[in-house]
Amino acid sequence: MAHQRAGQHRDGQLDVQLPDYARELLERSTLIIVSNRGPVEFHQTNDGEIATKRGTGGVITAMSAAARFADAIWVACAMTPTDRVIAEEMRQRREALLTIPDLPGFRLRFVVPDTEAYRGYYNRIANPLLWFLQHYLWDTPRAPDIDHETWQAWHEGYVAVNRLFAEEVVAAAAAAPRDPIVLLQDYHLYLAPTFIRELRPDLLLHHFVHIPWPDQDYWRLLPLPMRRAICEGLLANDIVGFQTPRHARSFLNTVDANLPEAEVDYRRREVTYRGHTTRVRVYPISIDPELVRAVAESEDARRHREHLEAFRNEYTIIRVDRAEPSKNVVRGFLAYDRLLEKHPELIGRVNFLAFLVPTRMEVAEYINYLDEINAVVGRINAKYANAAEIEGIHWEPVHLFVGDDYPRALAAMKFYDVLLVNAIFDGMNLVAKEGALLNERNGVLILSEGAGAYQQLGQWALTVSPTDIEGTAEALWQGLIMPAAERAWRAEQLRRHVVEHDLRRWLVDQLHDIADLRAERAPHRLIAPS
Numbered sequence: 001m002a003h004q005r006a007g008q009h010r011d012g013q014l015d016v017q018l019p020d021y022a023r024e025l026l027e028r029s030t031l032i033i034v035s036n037r038g039p040v041e042f043h044q045t046n047d048g049e050i051a052t053k054r055g056t057g058g059v060i061t062a063m064s065a066a067a068r069f070a071d072a073i074w075v076a077c078a079m080t081p082t083d084r085v086i087a088e089e090m091r092q093r094r095e096a097l098l099t100i101p102d103l104p105g106f107r108l109r110f111v112v113p114d115t116e117a118y119r120g121y122y123n124r125i126a127n128p129l130l131w132f133l134q135h136y137l138w139d140t141p142r143a144p145d146i147d148h149e150t151w152q153a154w155h156e157g158y159v160a161v162n163r164l165f166a167e168e169v170v171a172a173a174a175a176a177p178r179d180p181i182v183l184l185q186d187y188h189l190y191l192a193p194t195f196i197r198e199l200r201p202d203l204l205l206h207h208f209v210h211i212p213w214p215d216q217d218y219w220r221l222l223p224l225p226m227r228r229a230i231c232e233g234l235l236a237n238d239i240v241g242f243q244t245p246r247h248a249r250s251f252l253n254t255v256d257a258n259l260p261e262a263e264v265d266y267r268r269r270e271v272t273y274r275g276h277t278t279r280v281r282v283y284p285i286s287i288d289p290e291l292v293r294a295v296a297e298s299e300d301a302r303r304h305r306e307h308l309e310a311f312r313n314e315y316t317i318i319r320v321d322r323a324e325p326s327k328n329v330v331r332g333f334l335a336y337d338r339l340l341e342k343h344p345e346l347i348g349r350v351n352f353l354a355f356l357v358p359t360r361m362e363v364a365e366y367i368n369y370l371d372e373i374n375a376v377v378g379r380i381n382a383k384y385a386n387a388a389e390i391e392g393i394h395w396e397p398v399h400l401f402v403g404d405d406y407p408r409a410l411a412a413m414k415f416y417d418v419l420l421v422n423a424i425f426d427g428m429n430l431v432a433k434e435g436a437l438l439n440e441r442n443g444v445l446i447l448s449e450g451a452g453a454y455q456q457l458g459q460w461a462l463t464v465s466p467t468d469i470e471g472t473a474e475a476l477w478q479g480l481i482m483p484a485a486e487r488a489w490r491a492e493q494l495r496r497h498v499v500e501h502d503l504r505r506w507l508v509d510q511l512h513d514i515a516d517l518r519a520e521r522a523p524h525r526l527i528a529p530s
């Protein structure tokens, strides 16, 4: 693999400064990024060509940005039929690594589970079981039912696929040109560290959990063997990272409650289990301002901006989300409905633009949720269309944009007066940060107390309890009528915070802790330059 120094200019990308210890660490290491979804998907077009599509979601955005700093091997599942064909061709040619378009320093290594195992792992255990648990989404008298099929999906899906991941990571580490550092991502891979350790006790394992870690009592809704295996898996890492101090604390409590043999040191945030010590750390994820600005200024985004002009009004509220139950989209519309009921003077003068990306359409809860969103939007539009007609105006209060179009969403962020982020629970919520960075109208952020971003940005936002429809309606009103000086001050503070706490900082803080750990365990390796 052609080595390029971290921080150097890569084609079409920007030069980034890193502290010396981070640069030194990266120069001596091969990062092995491990996540369920990879940075690109391959698809076959109608004329037989292979097209690539960038993966979506917080994990991909964050780890792809790491390509600006380092070379890496990325281990991810083959997700599409074309991914599988490519993986099979690579196997026949005995090629392990694939070049990734647009990420010059990265090479991809596929994990290829059989489709039944993948379904159990992804569609039954990771989503919805773990995702729903970690976002407190269950209606507990009715769900979850852990039946024999769930157990089967656990053993033959989740456990089996985690084992496959571990084998690929170990193979990637063996072939790595420099000292491997394994960066595992998220809830799909809680068991992989256990299996990696069995094969390579010496590897440095770092695992970042992008989503909330709920209270230990809530974890009791999962059977004890599952939650013990999850805790043990995470404790096979050297470092486990969370988005907020609250999530880190909940994890320590969960370990304490489920693994009585573990020694939990709350002050140092460390756990010692079966002779191995794991550090529990907090790294609030963020955005890469330069990359986000570059997309927002792209030709594509400019074209969208022109098109979207027609949808603006005297006041414009927007939201940008995956169409996902935890994002609380329906209650957001109910709050808007309530706003219009309480303030009929807004009729014809405000538009709500919702940019929603359909997601996990193989899972029933997600299909139903998208239906609910469509139904509530239809009802609100019908209700106020009548009211407006009486006054002789043609007006649609909600405009729904469904589809995966990042430049369009960023284009809209520039002109909102109010950005609604009312997630029930969310690991961080990067939309709040993108909006704060890009908005050009001193727009007001309405932020849920349940979003990880609340701990960083709440002081400059109007904050809401996500179930409080009346309170959210009031926040929308306050956001629309806030005096200009206060809007300007809040918007400035938000922007400043986001720029100062960017994605580079998220990565560098992790590299700092990894460098510390390396230095403690093998000080000689850091001193002698090769």
Ligand code: G6P
Binding pocket: 036, 037, 056, 057, 058, 059, 127, 186, 210, 211, 359, 360, 427
């Ligand atoms: C969101 C979350 C990530 C998670 C991802 C999975 O982006 O923020 O933590 O890994 O969803 O999404 P997927 O579409 O791959 O199921």
